[in-house]
Amino acid sequence: MTENNQNSGSVDVFGVGNALVDILALVEDEFVLKHGLNRGGMTLMDSATQGGILHDLEQVSLQMRSGGSAANTMIGLAQSGGKGYYSGKVAKDTNGEFYRQDLLEAGIDFNVHPAESNGPTGTCVVLTTPDAERTLCTNLGVSTTLAATDIDVDRLSHCKYSYVEGYLWDAPEPRKASIETMEQSKRLGVKVAFTFSDGFLVDRFSDDFHKVVSEYCDVIFCNADEVRSFFKEESLEECARKMSEISDLALITNGDKGCMVVENKQIVDVAGFPVKAIDTVGAGDAFAGGVLFGLTNGLSATKAARWGNYLASMVVQIHGPRLEGSQAHLLNQVISG
Template sequence: MENYDVFGLGNALVDTVVSVDEAFLEANKITKGVMTLVDAKSQKRLLNNLETKKKELRSGGSAANTMVALAHCGGTGIYTGKVSADINGIFYKDDMIRTGIHFEVEPAKTGDTGTCVVLITPDAERTMLTHLGISTGLSGIDIDPEKIKFSQIAYIEGYLWDGDGTKEASIRTMEYAKQFKKKIAYTYSDPFCVSRSRDEFLKLTKEYFDIVFCNFEEAKAMSEKENPEDAVRFLGELCSTVFMTHGKEGAYYFHEGEIKKVEGFPVKAIDTVGAGDCFAAGALYGLTHHLNLEKCCRLGNYLASKVVQVVGPRLDEPIKENIKKIVG
């Protein structure tokens, strides 16, 4: 097996990205700015209501978006998630491979591939409605230790902690990474995800994680601190390296007792989907290519600033030729 920078583990969802107005959210009784889990019937009804609107389809899921952005940087990755052998599952695999990320998971013979409808309002806020479908069928048996053995970092998304099988897959990945002395990077994914599992996340952070990715809202939920530096310091006392994004303010990192804020790139955001995922990609690229933490943060900020200027969670162009110029 060839070597990879990052092994990624997360939900495998086909994203449907659509621009809507505030009235659409109100008419459909949708809570703005968060990820809401829905059943197949509700998702179908929503898609019917969006039938006349322009849509953008992508292979998605939080960790998958990070892996794709990593490839845009010139990094290498291999991804594990669960899809079905339906038309969305075929699209998902083909789209991931097109981006340069290896995806070799055996599809399920039954069930539906998961979907995520991403609604973008004029203020650039993103609201997600997710039908997890067969992605919840991911379990420990789907984790190939060889893929982790030949990767520098194992990157896991926090959303997986919500299901028994996906939790098992997460733990199996962590155990293999420890066995092979690989770094474990974890994203807390969402403030509500943190609220549901805070005690377990605290334990995992202390016992397993080498690197944590979060935004300020997630860090507040974990630390119960209102100040950004206090929040990131709290997490830094549990694991060796923390990256915390803070919107247009930029990002903080904590390592070996040092906190540093790295300014963001001022841009006009039209869609915040994928900002945190792309930040993680920039930092992971830096970590696997021997950049210091400030440069990792700067590259992450740059990728986040680029993705918020387009609709959807993907960068619109490769940036690998410009990385030296970006990080200085």
């Protein structure tokens, strides 16, 4: 660890992601089928296509949140009692101003860069069906202009971890910003955490993700489907074993079963919390926020995972990707239970 980090320790995690305004809607399965969407996954689309979906949601009650995967994780970190810094890109428009204000109110120190281009702030229509599955319809907008030069290296030097979302691989400039964050982190002695984000990304950028894992990452976040895609292997246990050979610490979530902690070639199952899920959006982000809080505040990986499982179990019981208010008062009770 650098001297700068030892003296400061002021920020737990430096998050980098697509700054997206989430538009949340509860729909029936027929709506997803009608629009030919990848049920349970994320579909990139232009403004016109997304506008058609929003038009068909005119009679549906909608909620808005400052979102994007890494932003939701930073909020989970803050609600755990940690301190996060977030870097993303929005436009100088109504949604961009909403995003800035909402993130500020959530307690996140941020540098949400106003883009100079004329494009809109990115938006993600989150469709949740009765079985709690979420389908994402994303127009990245100006978030695709996040560049390596937007990464505040001085701020990064005061952080314990950086956290990069796999969704950034969808556009060339954010991909460069991701690599810049990781390379600067390694130079500064800041640990690197990376989330695969979605199975389709693992498939499309397989070589890149394997290189990132082997060359940069201290912590990997993924779910069962993503790690199966990563290793082209159906057995989750075999995937965990293979992950143990290339990563010092990986956390593999598996729905209500909890997660697997793969650490120093040891594999430990950490049980989930039995709850009735109504909406799975944000569960993985909340899990990562809880784990990152634990790792940066003295918890073992298994206790950090238990806290992450708890936050995820709370998020799936509400509509939307984030809990309201601080959860820190529950920490000791949860990790000692």
